[in-house]
Amino acid sequence: MITLAIDTATKTAGVALLRDERVLAEYFFNLPLNHSETVLPAVNQALALAGLGIGDVGLFALTVGPGSFTGLRIGASTVKGLAFATGAPAVGVSTLEALACNAAGFAGLVCPLIDARKGEVYAALYRIDGEGRPEPVLDERVAAPCEILPLVEGNALFLGDGLAAAARLIAERPRGLSHFLAPNQQSVRASSVALIGRRRYLRGDVLDLATFVPRYLRRSEAEVRLGEKP
Amino acid sequence: MKLISDSREQTLEIGRRIGNALAPGDIVALIGELGSGKTCLTQGMAKGLGVAENVPVVSPTFTLVNEYPGRVPLVHLDVYRLSGPRDLEDMGYEEYFYGGGVVVIEWAEKIRRILPERTLVIRMAYLDENTRELIIEGPPGTMAELEKRLESGGSNSWR
Amino acid sequence: MLVLGIESSCDETAAAVLQDGRKLLSNVIASQIRIHEKYGGVVPEIASRKHVEVIVPVIREALEKAGVTLDVIDGVAVTRGPGLVGSLLVGLSMAKALALARNIPFVGVNHLEGHVASAFLAEEKPSFPFIALVVSGGHTNIYVVQDFDRMGLVGQTRDDAAGEAFDKAAKLLDIGYPGGVVIDRLAKSGNPGALSFPRSMKDSLEFSFSGVKTALLTYMKKRESPPSAREMPDIVASYQEAIVDVLVEKTLRAAEIHAIPQVAVVGGVAANSRLRARFQEDAGKKGVRVCIPPPVFCTDNAAMIAVVGHHALTRGRKDPFDLNALSRWPLDTL
Numbered sequence: 001m002i003t004l005a006i007d008t009a010t011k012t013a014g015v016a017l018l019r020d021e022r023v024l025a026e027y028f029f030n031l032p033l034n035h036s037e038t039v040l041p042a043v044n045q046a047l048a049l050a051g052l053g054i055g056d057v058g059l060f061a062l063t064v065g066p067g068s069f070t071g072l073r074i075g076a077s078t079v080k081g082l083a084f085a086t087g088a089p090a091v092g093v094s095t096l097e098a099l100a101c102n103a104a105g106f107a108g109l110v111c112p113l114i115d116a117r118k119g120e121v122y123a124a125l126y127r128i129d130g131e132g133r134p135e136p137v138l139d140e141r142v143a144a145p146c147e148i149l150p151l152v153e154g155n156a157l158f159l160g161d162g163l164a165a166a167a168r169l170i171a172e173r174p175r176g177l178s179h180f181l182a183p184n185q186q187s188v189r190a191s192s193v194a195l196i197g198r199r200r201y202l203r204g205d206v207l208d209l210a211t212f213v214p215r216y217l218r219r220s221e222a223e224v225r226l227g228e229k230p
Numbered sequence: 231m232k233l234i235s236d237s238r239e240q241t242l243e244i245g246r247r248i249g250n251a252l253a254p255g256d257i258v259a260l261i262g263e264l265g266s267g268k269t270c271l272t273q274g275m276a277k278g279l280g281v282a283e284n285v286p287v288v289s290p291t292f293t294l295v296n297e298y299p300g301r302v303p304l305v306h307l308d309v310y311r312l313s314g315p316r317d318l319e320d321m322g323y324e325e326y327f328y329g330g331g332v333v334v335i336e337w338a339e340k341i342r343r344i345l346p347e348r349t350l351v352i353r354m355a356y357l358d359e360n361t362r363e364l365i366i367e368g369p370p371g372t373m374a375e376l377e378k379r380l381e382s383g384g385s386n387s388w389r
Numbered sequence: 390m391l392v393l394g395i396e397s398s399c400d401e402t403a404a405a406v407l408q409d410g411r412k413l414l415s416n417v418i419a420s421q422i423r424i425h426e427k428y429g430g431v432v433p434e435i436a437s438r439k440h441v442e443v444i445v446p447v448i449r450e451a452l453e454k455a456g457v458t459l460d461v462i463d464g465v466a467v468t469r470g471p472g473l474v475g476s477l478l479v480g481l482s483m484a485k486a487l488a489l490a491r492n493i494p495f496v497g498v499n500h501l502e503g504h505v506a507s508a509f510l511a512e513e514k515p516s517f518p519f520i521a522l523v524v525s526g527g528h529t530n531i532y533v534v535q536d537f538d539r540m541g542l543v544g545q546t547r548d549d550a551a552g553e554a555f556d557k558a559a560k561l562l563d564i565g566y567p568g569g570v571v572i573d574r575l576a577k578s579g580n581p582g583a584l585s586f587p588r589s590m591k592d593s594l595e596f597s598f599s600g601v602k603t604a605l606l607t608y609m610k611k612r613e614s615p616p617s618a619r620e621m622p623d624i625v626a627s628y629q630e631a632i633v634d635v636l637v638e639k640t641l642r643a644a645e646i647h648a649i650p651q652v653a654v655v656g657g658v659a660a661n662s663r664l665r666a667r668f669q670e671d672a673g674k675k676g677v678r679v680c681i682p683p684p685v686f687c688t689d690n691a692a693m694i695a696v697v698g699h700h701a702l703t704r705g706r707k708d709p710f711d712l713n714a715l716s717r718w719p720l721d722t723l
């Protein structure tokens with residue numbers, strides 16, 4: 001089965017094309033461009049170079065959040081369109097879980113952090129099993145790093161563009177218990193999205209095209225304020 | 231600094247002189263009720279920033295942001311429809327704060343929390359049909375420059 | 390040729406199917422008015438969220454009502470701007486994906502050009518050249534329309550748009566949302582001559598509505614007590630009349646100056662009943678033909694986007710997949 005995965009959840013964007021668990025093509029962008037300018041051209045090119053048509057795609061996978069609201073909506077609208085037009089199913093993947101895959105091989109806790117601005121981060125905790133699959137330890141949430149760090153005990157690996165916001169608190173942890181990755185391992189890889197998505201699909205976990213929305217984790221500010229009114 | 235403008239023309243002229251004094255990266259927060267002259271003052275600032283005369287500087291309420299090329303580019307934001315600073319952040323608009331243009335923000339009280347410290351704050355109030363009060367506060371350097379330029383209205387004297 | 394139109398530039402998610410540029414097979418609009426009502430205006434983040442939620446059902450319904458499937462659609466037309474970028478990107482991403490998946494062309498359409506083209510959805514269709522008044526919450530522009538992509542701007546607002554003048558007045562008077570609709574309704578039982586509000590920029594095709602807004606503010610400040618429910622119709626009718634007056638007068642003057650005895654009145658404010666009546670009346674006296682589409686085509690819709698798309702597609706235009714949304718996109722830069 002051919003899986004086409006797209007990630008537009010953060011500042012970076014990616015597209016991956018897989019045949020079963022084999023990556024055929026993978027694109028990664030970290031450019032000052034809108035994801036709408038990069039992702040669809042990449043999908044088009046990946047398919048063409050692989051000698052495939054969109055009709056050959058058996059599954060669409062995407063990061064449904066958390067992340068930048070506009071980015072999430074570009075991804076959701078794009079996948080809704082592709083899946084609606086082809087009839088192939090779509091599956092949603094947590095941005096944090098996909099990011100955690102970069103830490104495959106690490107034995108301790110993995111703490112992906114995505115910048116949520118205003119001193120907050122999107123975060124969760126995982127352990128990676130022997131086959132590179134993240135198992136959730138702490139549900140994803142949006143919070144200040146000072147609320148996240150006390151939940152991380154023992155040997156832990158921190159990654160993602162939310163690292164800067166948490167750097168001071170991480171530095172206060174006991175010596176030798178914090179681990180990091182190389183600069184090119186700090187962003188979501190679309191191939192991870194494809195692999196997680198494929199497993200979900202095989203478990204029968206697909207999205208309803210007509211109704212699914214990104215997982216923002218935050219209400220819009222207008223809604224929050226309205227809720228505060230007496 | 232407190233000024234009283236007796237007419238739309240004076241508000242434009244005050245705006246023009248403020249615009250003359252502004253430099254890339256400056257942020258101007260406009261605070262005042264509907265009809266207190268915020269767009270009019272911005273039109274004056276546009277002149278002072280060298281935005282071409284034939285380019286109308288219109289209300290950005292609908293599109294939230296209008297950009298105009300000039301001696302220094304003018305970014306005119308209207309956050310009237312936003313609920314607060316987070317809406318602005320969600321849309322990536324705080325990037326304008328560091329984009330090198332002069333950023334003028336109408337209804338800035340809605341996003342006060344994320345305004346940089348160097349922001350020039352202008353409070354505008356309706357006194358009567360033609361008369362408006364302007365209270366200007368900002369970093370000492372900018373204020374000194376403004377006082378020099380606004381010291382006298384010339385023949386167009388304001389109080 | 391069958392064109393699927395998609396519109397998501399502000400607070401309406403819309404889709405339409407148009408056959409051969411003239412026969413409208415379906416026109417579906419999911420309005421968010423009820424959602425934004427409680428905030429007193431369109432909240433961009435909430436609008437964008439709603440677009441993602443409803444876009445597939447809206448497109449599906451448009452196809453079903455037209456009695457077609459995506460397989461027979463020949464091209465997709467989508468609003469590219471001007472508008473709220475976050476909202477525009479939902480429709481644009483959807484349109485690109487549909488076009489790629491079906492291997493059909495897509496074109497990004499200027500929303501203002503869409504409004505001008507909505508004149509062709511009126512019973513009385515205009516013929517080129519004609520004068521178009523595009524009047525909405527974000528725009529008040531007069532164009533000389535030579536052809537689909539040849540529109541010259543001859544007049545525009547120097548400050549607020551007419552629709553904005555209605556919205557801000559409704560806010561000042563605290564009479565509800567959406568302002569234009571409430572004022573239209575209340576004004577019907579009011580006397581438009583009860584109060585005198587200024588008409589600005591008399592000898593020009595340029596508009597300015599900040600003066601009338603300030604005049605209303607002054608009137609309210611001078612009052613000892615807030616107006617009663619009985620006084621309100623006269624106030625809004627008089628205010629509305631000041632805006633309608635300049636819209637009608639300047640548009641007809643443009644027709645006279647350019648010797649084009651045909652005008653189209655389009656955009657959300659063209660749904661205002663007083664504006665429609667006054668145009669019919671005054672244009673008739675001057676021997677000018679006037680085309681005003683039914684209100685459903687005045688407010689944002691995808692049928693008008695499909696009309697423009699049809700013409701672009703028949704000329705062989707095909708936009709690239711890296712097309713981006715534009716918050717500002719003046720029509721004369723087409």
